[in-house]
Amino acid sequence: MFHFTCDTCDFRVDIEYVPRVYVLPDGRTLTMMQRHVWCPRCARVSVAEALTEDPDALAARLERREHHLESVHTGNYVSAFTKAMAQKIMPDLCRRWIRESDEMDQLIADWKRLRTAGQTCLRCGNTNMRVPEKSWADLPHVPCPGTLRCTGTIVGAVFVDRRLPHQYNVQGELVRRGRMSDDDDAEELYLWWPGT
Numbered sequence: 001m002f003h004f005t006c007d008t009c010d011f012r013v014d015i016e017y018v019p020r021v022y023v024l025p026d027g028r029t030l031t032m033m034q035r036h037v038w039c040p041r042c043a044r045v046s047v048a049e050a051l052t053e054d055p056d057a058l059a060a061r062l063e064r065r066e067h068h069l070e071s072v073h074t075g076n077y078v079s080a081f082t083k084a085m086a087q088k089i090m091p092d093l094c095r096r097w098i099r100e101s102d103e104m105d106q107l108i109a110d111w112k113r114l115r116t117a118g119q120t121c122l123r124c125g126n127t128n129m130r131v132p133e134k135s136w137a138d139l140p141h142v143p144c145p146g147t148l149r150c151t152g153t154i155v156g157a158v159f160v161d162r163r164l165p166h167q168y169n170v171q172g173e174l175v176r177r178g179r180m181s182d183d184d185d186a187e188e189l190y191l192w193w194p195g196t
């Protein structure tokens, strides 16, 4: 959960990304990289597509891949589990994680080759705004001269997300609304975080 609090006026808003994916022409899906923006046309904190991965997230992913590759190579799995347990379950986990990370790189590369449209506000289609490079960036509060300071709360890992994401084509156009779960009678998933 992201919290934006203005350092000058009393405005504040809590907002979370809603799950969204791109569906590539061959049917593969790529989780959309989203980024909070101050959209001047919406005049609110909105969400734009990020065309590049947050550099901190990418660095963490690459570092983790290095670590897992080394574990797979040496057969030495350092973990919070007991050594025996770690040796038993970590090889599969590491290999799976490396494979998924490699697939993600491939998907991003394939998507970028197909993508021609500019970076847009997902709410209104505006392309005239500055999309921050990082997920946790502060935003300008317009027309207030203040800055919206971004802080976050990590939601506990026990939460299992059963929501079906909204589906977009590679150009960022919504082609299918998501649902609150994969139950047949599940409600449609909201497009914007409630109350924002």
Ligand SMILES: [Zn+2]
Residues within 6 Å of the ligand: 006, 007, 008, 009, 010, 011, 141, 144, 145, 146, 147
């Ligand atoms: Zn303000």
Ligand SMILES: [Zn+2]
Residues within 6 Å of the ligand: 039, 040, 041, 042, 043, 046, 121, 122, 123, 124, 125, 126
């Ligand atoms: Zn907008």
